[in-house]
Amino acid sequence: KFLMLFYLIFLSLTSTHSSPPRSTGYSEVIVVVGGCERVGGFNLPYNDCYDPVTGEWKSLSKLPEFTKSEYAVCALRNDILVSGGRINSRDVWLYNSQLNLWIKVASLVKGRWRHKMGVLLGKVYAVGGYDGQSRLSSVECYDSFSNRWTEMAPMKEAVSSPAVASCSGKLYVIGGGPDDETCSDKVQCYDPNTNTWLLRASIPIAKRCITAVSLNNLIYVCGGLTKNLYCYDPAQDYWILVCQTFTKQESCGMSVVNGKIYILGGQGT
Numbered sequence: 001k002f003l004m005l006f007y008l009i010f011l012s013l014t015s016t017h018s019s020p021p022r023s024t025g026y027s028e029v030i031v032v033v034g035g036c037e038r039v040g041g042f043n044l045p046y047n048d049c050y051d052p053v054t055g056e057w058k059s060l061s062k063l064p065e066f067t068k069s070e071y072a073v074c075a076l077r078n079d080i081l082v083s084g085g086r087i088n089s090r091d092v093w094l095y096n097s098q099l100n101l102w103i104k105v106a107s108l109v110k111g112r113w114r115h116k117m118g119v120l121l122g123k124v125y126a127v128g129g130y131d132g133q134s135r136l137s138s139v140e141c142y143d144s145f146s147n148r149w150t151e152m153a154p155m156k157e158a159v160s161s162p163a164v165a166s167c168s169g170k171l172y173v174i175g176g177g178p179d180d181e182t183c184s185d186k187v188q189c190y191d192p193n194t195n196t197w198l199l200r201a202s203i204p205i206a207k208r209c210i211t212a213v214s215l216n217n218l219i220y221v222c223g224g225l226t227k228n229l230y231c232y233d234p235a236q237d238y239w240i241l242v243c244q245t246f247t248k249q250e251s252c253g254m255s256v257v258n259g260k261i262y263i264l265g266g267q268g269t
Contacts, residue, residue: 029052030050030264031060032047032050032253034068045063046063047060047062052257052260060100061095061100061102063093068087069087069113070086072117072129075119076094078097079096080094080095082095084112084129092104092107106142109138109150110138110151111131112128112129112136118171119166123142123144124142125139125142125171126139127164128155128162134158135159152190156199157184159178159184159208162176162210163175163210163211165219166214167218167219168217168234168235169192171189171190173187173188173190174187174210174212174219175187175210183208185205185206185207187199200237201237202239203230203232204239207223209223210224213254213256215256218233219232227245247268249265250266251265
């Protein structure tokens with residue numbers, strides 16, 4: 001039941017790593033997928049994009065199976081992938097931004113929710129989560145060209161609702177909940193070249209329902225019902241507290257557009 005955010009180029013799309021001149025008709029936008037208006041409220045089917053330059057919102061094709069909650073969302077090149085969720089927990093949908101159309105693609109190997117996804121070297125990784133009985137350490141990798149999910153090496157600690165970001169050729173899984181009562185401060189780092197996981201410097205505060213983005217070879221993390229915005233430097237294996245947000249929130253979305261970090265939605269105290 002989150003607002004999940006990410007960025008892509010809208011309509012005639014190009015790489016999100018470069019911003020073409022606005023005269024070409026391209027722009028970086030933030031896309032908000034689903035969510036709910038309040039705890040216990042109806043899950044929303046809306047799929048909307050926001051242009052930070054013009055300040056305008058535009059409605060996109062509605063999310064299929066919008067009765068789901070606690071699914072994972074990520075941007076894959078110029079498209080959107082939505083996986084898992086409480087209902088039909090193996091289902092995966094791809095939003096084709098050029099066609100403004102949702103397409104059902106290959107299902108997850110393991111049904112899950114409260115998991116996260118990240119993109120690393122052109123492939124999507126679905127990590128952790130919950131299957132209704134226990135937290136998951138399992139990891140799956142999606143190749144969009146073969147339309148296939150493959151199981152990878154499991155994480156060292158099973159967690160749900162962690163933060164996930166790729167940075168400098170590796171995937172980082174930060175914090176999360178190993179059970180209903182506790183939170184983790186572990187930072188689990190995946191190397192795709194060796195298919196192995198290592199533990200790195202712990203985040204300063206153990207939290208779940210947190211969110212992360214990568215910017216300029218650094219990882220930024222917020223949420224967990226705190227105002228703190230933390231920054232992790234993978235090269236130095238070191239954390240610092242950058243600043244504080246205006247409000248406490250969890251399960252929020254984060255996005256990077258034109259070198260700026262945007263924090264949207266989420267649940268407050």
